[in-house]
Amino acid sequence: MPRLKSEPSRPIRSMEELLAVAMAMEKDSADRYAGLAGRMRAAGRPELADVFEQLVAEETGHMDMVAAWSKQIGLRPEVLHAGPAPEGVFDDEGIGLVSPELVEAYRSLAIAVRNEERAFAFWSYVAAQNASPEIRQAAERMAREELEHAKTLRRARRKAFFAGRHAGATVREPHDLAELELEVCRKLEQCADKHQGANDYRALALEARKLSHDLASDPLQDPAPVGLPPPRSLDALCEWLVDYYIEAGETLPSQAARERAQALATIAVRRLATVRHLEEGRE
CATH class of the missing domain: 1.10.8 (Helicase, Ruva Protein; domain 3)
Known part of the structure; x- marks a missing residue:
């Protein structure tokens, strides 16, 4: 399964750059999940559209957190829209090419979990690369946030697993x-x-x-x-x-x-x- 394959190409050198990258990552995820939600709804899979729309809401909440953080430290709003998301962090694992009737809620949430894991790895790299205490601590905070996001999505994924599992005789x-x-x-x-x-x-x-x-x-x-x-x-x-x-x-x-x-x-x-x-x- 593809994950973060390489370290960020260059160190992040300022809080402005760090928060701009964070915003770009969250927005990229929200936009892609929104596209998948639209595709599922158009294909007559409203239950899966709801799953992806919940993921959009999650990412939008993360964007709000980044915006609030930037405001707290006095950054201009336009700083948060300075560039594209890093490559290799978000991966829909080809689900956008799969026939909608073959997509399941569990798989969709599993992809989201792995995206949060890649984001955790990205911010861990940033923290390890940076000599500046301010940037290192901020990157560590972002890594912790991604771990919490992954935990939230794992709970949803677990519920989807048990909801979709067929009853049968099993050893316990x-x-x-x-x-x-x-x-x-x-x-x-x-x-x-x-x-x-x-x-x-x-x-x-x-x-x-x-x-x-x-x-x-x-x-x-x-x-x-x-x-x-x-x-x-x-x-x-x-x-x-x-x-x-x-x-x-x-x-x-x-x-x-x-x-x-x-x-x-x-x-x-x-x-x-x-x-x-x-x-x-x-x-």
């Missing part, structure tokens, strides 16, 4: 989060031994091992909930844990448990984005 098992985090740790350690980016893989493995220890000594839920078996590949298991923590952050009975799950979700989203970036480097 307890979800041992400590063991699953330990499995992630082992897979990351294996990647560190085999591939480039060993230090990054090992840092993630150490983080997963700590999460496993914490969850074993203090389970998020006791008894563990029962559900469908998680996937076993590294990428899919990392994504499964993201979805699990996000759902737990909304549904656990106590506020403390929900807040803990939300913190785990943030860690898991960042981990998934990093794993996918490292996997791109092996392709």
Whole structure:
């Protein structure tokens, strides 16, 4: 699946430039989702048109956030419309060429999630490239915003998945989060031994091992909930844990448990984005 393939071509050197790029990225996404919404509505798929229009509303909200930020620091409005969006961040993955009757809400939202992941990677690159504390901190803020956007879209995607899933006989098992985090740790350690980016893989493995220890000594839920078996590949298991923590952050009975799950979700989203970036480097 195509993702951000290269670092931004040049460093961002001012807040004016940073916010102009941010606005261009959000506007580009909103315009493209609006085009897809129009296509789906014209093809008689109003339910999918609604999904894309919700994505337009999300991106419009992000644009409002950027505009408010620029106003807060005293920038002129015209600064925010200074150039095109960076290439390689938004990707509709060919959905605009697919027959509308073959498009599903889950797939549409999955594409939106991956676009937010690419935006997170873009801003992470900008932060890493920049020596200016002001620009670096602003880019880190944008990266955090993209992670939050991805979490919001993942919740919608998860609902779409369960809404569209056919009922059937399935094997169900307890979800041992400590063991699953330990499995992630082992897979990351294996990647560190085999591939480039060993230090990054090992840092993630150490983080997963700590999460496993914490969850074993203090389970998020006791008894563990029962559900469908998680996937076993590294990428899919990392994504499964993201979805699990996000759902737990909304549904656990106590506020403390929900807040803990939300913190785990943030860690898991960042981990998934990093794993996918490292996997791109092996392709």
